[in-house]
Amino acid sequence: QQKVQQSPESLIVPEGGMASLNCTFSDRNSQYFWWYRQHSGEGPKALMSIFSNGDKKEGRFTAHLNKASLYVSLHIKDSQPSDSALYFCAGDAGAKLTFGGGTRLTVRP
Amino acid sequence: DAAVTQKPRYLIKMKGQEAEMKCIPEKGHTAVFWYQQKQSKELKFLIYFQNQQPLDQIDMVKERFSAVCPSSSLCSLGIRTCEAEDSALYLCSSSQSGGGAEQFFGPGTRLTVL
Numbered sequence: 001q002q003k004v005q006q007s008p009e010s011l012i013v014p015e016g017g018m019a020s021l022n023c024t025f026s027d028r029n030s031q032y033f034w035w036y037r038q039h040s041g042e043g044p045k046a047l048m049s050i051f052s053n054g055d056k057k058e059g060r061f062t063a064h065l066n067k068a069s070l071y072v073s074l075h076i077k078d079s080q081p082s083d084s085a086l087y088f089c090a091g092d093a094g095a096k097l098t099f100g101g102g103t104r105l106t107v108r109p
Numbered sequence: 110d111a112a113v114t115q116k117p118r119y120l121i122k123m124k125g126q127e128a129e130m131k132c133i134p135e136k137g138h139t140a141v142f143w144y145q146q147k148q149s150k151e152l153k154f155l156i157y158f159q160n161q162q163p164l165d166q167i168d169m170v171k172e173r174f175s176a177v178c179p180s181s182s183l184c185s186l187g188i189r190t191c192e193a194e195d196s197a198l199y200l201c202s203s204s205q206s207g208g209g210a211e212q213f214f215g216p217g218t219r220l221t222v223l
């Protein structure tokens with residue numbers, strides 16, 4: 001059964017700073033890896049997915065995947081107070097998603 | 110934006126009572142998922158429907174929950190006998206297909222069992 005370790009549990013960065021989130025997976029069967037963001041009182045929303053080794057950039061967000069190490073990371077450049085939220089990585093094995101424990105990001109104005 | 114609707118938003122039950130929550134998936138989506146989230150921690154997969162048929166579910170759902178999708182536009186998740194440990198946010202998501210497709214989540218139903 002897939003296990004997902006996410007770190008750090010919480011992260012505080014200044015406005016305009018860089019936030020870095022990390023995940024490691026236990027099962028090589030996942031094909032797609034996702035980053036979701038959940039604001040208070042809402043359901044999670046997908047930020048981006050990655051399935052090839054290397055980096056994928058979408059605006060201020062860059063995801064990195066190393067399949068050999070079962071490692072995924074997310075870097076948020078020029079962090080904004082509106083980025084303050086709970087972030088989850090997830091891997092899919094078939095259809096369902098297995099989520100990490102989450103990183104609570106706080107961006108200080 | 111995709112819109113998955115969940116009702117009710119809040120549900121309070123006494124221990125031993127039955128609970129039911131509903132989900133309206135995004136139009137055109139054939140896959141529906143239910144997850145449980147406790148105290149803003151990781152989402153725990155509960156059950157997955159494809160074209161209204163349950164294809165995967167955890168043992169807890171088989172034993173104590175009831176889940177159906179009577180139509181492509183409505184799914185429901187029920188708890189036959191609520192326990193304190195069932196207090197959580199129940200999230201429904203839908204996607205255009207199974208694996209690899211983005212899942213769109215509703216706002217959830219927050220269940221409190223007293």
